[in-house]
Amino acid sequence: MNTFDEIVAADRRVEPRDDMPDGYRRTMVRQIAQHAHSEIIGMQPEGDWITRAPSLRRKAILLAKVQDEAGHGLYLYSAAETLGVERTDLTERLISGRQKYSSIFNYPALSYADVGVIGWLVDGAAICNQVPLCRSSYGPYARAMIRICKEESFHQRQGYELLMTMMRGTRAQQEAVQNAVDRWWWPSLMMFGPPDADSPNTAQSMAWKIKRHTNDELRQRFVDMTVPQADRLGVRLPDPELRWNAERGHHDFGTPDWDELRRVISGGGHCNAERIERRRAAHENGAWVREAAEAYAAKHGRERRAA
Ligand SMILES: [Fe+2]
Ligand SMILES: [Fe+2]
Secondary structure (H helix, E strand, O other), rough: OOHHHHHHHHOOOOOOOOOOHHHHHHHHHHHHHHHHHHHHHHHHHOOOOOHHHOOOHHHHHHHHHHHHHHHHHHHHHHHHHHHOOOOHHHHHHOOOOOOOHHHHHHHOHHHHHHHHHHHHHHHHHHHHOOOHHHHOOOOHHHHHHHHHHHHHEEEEEHHHHHHHHOOOOOOOHHHHHHHHHHHHHHHHHHHHOOOOOOOOHHHHHHHOOOOOHHHHHHHHHHHHHHHHHHHHHOOOOOOOOOOEEEOOOEEEOOOOOOOHHHHHHHHOOHHHHHHHHHHHHHHHHHHHHHHHHHHHHHHHHHHHHEE
């Protein structure tokens, strides 16, 4: 038998049947649920473009990507259930506004270039956040993350490839890409959360080895990774303070508008009400499917017991 502290100290995984501190369990439920909600709500901005994809090829790619996000949500709800919570309860917390999802999905996707920029920047930021989570201390979460990260890298590449194609196209297409980059750049940087100085839970999450890097470290990694990709693409990142700092060996960059992040998280973004309303409608419209599945399972359970 190993205690929780020994497992964490030895860098092994905590499994559902292991004893764990209440605070660890609560933190994991909250983090995994918020992550699951983000995957599911994250289907909406791009899902809006499936019927308007410019070609059959683009439609097939986008459909696959949006379906992947649904799958990510389902793995993660399953991982949360190993901690003793119910998916229906978590969904209830989401649509009643008691549990959050990533603020990024409260921004609208205004053109098809947004599909490319979301893949490149939003899925790119998600990869930076999630690759270290493959070594997170909670076993079911870490294992879910390995598969999710493989699919996220497809998402990032399809976005970048779409943007490459548009940047080789007409002037109007190039402008649409630049316009989308201008709108998504700062919200993407906010995906890493508030600055370390305002992130009171980081120290505990790092001590429990849930998190491996701080918000600011991951944000820096994302900026360093993205700048050369922007150069190759031929787009300008909308930050006058962005420049290489040879002394630090990193790019310096400006400060995101943290008031905007607080406003969007607390419900004041462009699309908060619309996103939740659609999720609620989908949940209510799906009630008969859940009831039918339960009736079917109950009937077969009775038959099996009788046999
Ligand atoms: Fe995802
Ligand atoms: Fe993704």
